[in-house]
Amino acid sequence: MARFTTTFKQYIKHVQRADRYFGYDLRGLAKISNLLGFLYEDWWNIEFSGLDRLPAEGPAVIVGNTSGLLPWTPLMLIYALMSRRQNPRRVSVLADMDWIGDERAYQFLLELGFVPWSSANMKRLIDEGDLVAIFPEMFEAKNYWERYRLYEFDWTRLLPAVEQNVKIFPLASIGQDDAMPTFLNLDGLAKFLNIPSYPITPFFPWLPFPVNLTSYAQKWHMHILPACNYERKTGRDEIEEVVKTQARFIEGEIQAEINRMIRARLKRHEY
C-alpha cells in the first residue's frame, strides 16, 4: 500500500474528491495495481499512443474494441490513465454486469471503476465531469478467425453522450485477440452457466485455476483517435439520427485504425 501511494501520488490526489456513488474505491485498485503494472509494462508491453488527446478535465467518452470474457482491455485503459505522470485520470467503464452472480466479483469490479450500464448512470457520470469508457463488445469472446473484426455497435449506448454534447474518442487496440486466442465458443454451456460466453482457449478451461486465465506474451498496441465531430441537434428524432450515423462512423474509424495497425505490425516482416 505504501508503494502504491508513492507511485500513484498524482492519481490519488486526483481522485480524492471523485464521486463514489457507484462504489469506486481506491483500495480495489491498490490490490491489483502490481498485477496490472506487470501485465501492462512487461507481459503485454503495451504501446499506448494518443493519450494526450484526452482532456485534462471535464467529461469525455471513450469507445473501444475489446474481446474475451475477462475485461482486460478496459483494465489496461484504467491502468494507462492511472499511471500517467501528467494528468492521471479516473475512468469509469460502463458495462452490462447483471450476469455476474458472484457478489464479491461484482463488488470488486465496482471498486475498480466499473459501473452497470444504464443511460441514467452514464448521464450522471458525464454530469460529474468524469471520463467514461464504453466497450460495446464487452464480455463477448471472439473466435480466432474473427479476430479484430468489430461486431456492430449498439448505437443506443452513445445516446447519452450525444445528448449532452460530450466529445467521443475512439480507442483502437490490437494484441488481445492474439494473446488469448479463442478456438471455440460453447454457447450452450454459456447459457447453462448464465455467462455471456464460454471460450475454449489453449489455457481455458484445461489448466488449474489461476493458470487458466493466463495469456501469451503478445505485444499490444492501443491508440486513441481524434475526437469525432458531430452536429448538435435538439429534436429527439434528429439526435437519434445523429447517434445512429455517429455509431457507425466510430465503428468504422476503429476498424480502419485496427487495419492500419495490423498492417504496420506486418510491415516488419516485409523484405
Added chain:
Amino acid sequence: MANWQDLKALSGLEEPLKRMARRNPSYYARYAGEDDEFGYKLSTFALWEPFFRFLLEDYFKLQLRGVENIPSEGRALLVGNHSGLLPLDGGMLSTALANRATNPRRIRFLVTDWFFTVPGLGDWIQETGQVRATLDNAKKLLDREEIVGIYPEGIRGVGKTFPQRYRVLDFHPGFVQLSIATQTPIIPIATVGGDEIYPNFMNMKAMSQLLHMPFYPITPTFPWLPFPLMFFPLPVKWVMNVHRPIDLGYPVEKANDRKLVMRIAKEIQYEIQRDLNKLLRERKSLFTGWDIDDEEQ
C-alpha cells in the same frame, strides 16, 4: 453452366459474336456497334466471356446479392473493395452483370496505368471494357450514361497479404468528387472470396522494384509453377453484396469541399468494411460458403 457450346467458342470453332447474339440477345442488341474510342470491342468480350462465365458459375460459384440495385438505365458509380492478386473481382462483376436476366449492362472499370505497360495486356484490357483511370475519361463515360466501376483502394488493395485479407485500405476520395461533380449515384459493393483465391504469403519489395511491378507476391503457386499454372486460383466460394444506390444530393460546387469529400469517402469505406465483417461472420466454410437458406433470400 459452361457447356460444349462455350468450349466451341473458346476453341474458335464457332464465331464468338454469333454465339453471343444467340445466347445473350439483349446484351448483344444493346452493345453491338457500340465500340468507342476507349477501345471497347464486343468481339473480344464475346470471345472471353465464356471463360469468365465458367469461373463465375462453376468455379467460384459467385452469389450476387442485390444485383437489382444496379439501374437498368442511366449512369452509376460502382465502388468496392479490391481483392485477389489478379483483379478478378472486376471481371466477375462485369460478367455477372452482362449475364443478368433482365437488362444486362456493361461496366467500364477504371484501371491503373501499370497494366498498360505490360506487353499485350493493355489492348486486351481496353477491348474488354476497361479504361485508363483519369478523371476526364470517367467524366466522359458518365456523360454517356455508362456504369463506371472504381476500386478506390487502387493497386495496393490487390496486393494485400493473407493476414490482411478483407481489411479495407483507406479509400482514395476521388470517386466521391467524381460522383458529386457529375451527380452520379454511388453503389457500394462488398466482395468476399477474392482475397483467398491466391493466398499471398508475402510481398517481395526488392523483386517488385527490380521488375517494376506494383508488388511481387509469393503464393503457393507463384512463382514456383510454370506459366499458366502459377495463376491457378483456389476454388473459394464468392459472394458479392451490391448495396442500394446512394444519392449524395450535394450541389456540383461541393465537389471541391475536401472535408466533405473525405468524410463521405470514409463513410462509404466503413460501410463496405462493416458489410465484409458481417459476411465473414456468417460464412460457414471457405469452400462451401454460406447457408443455403441465406442464398435463397
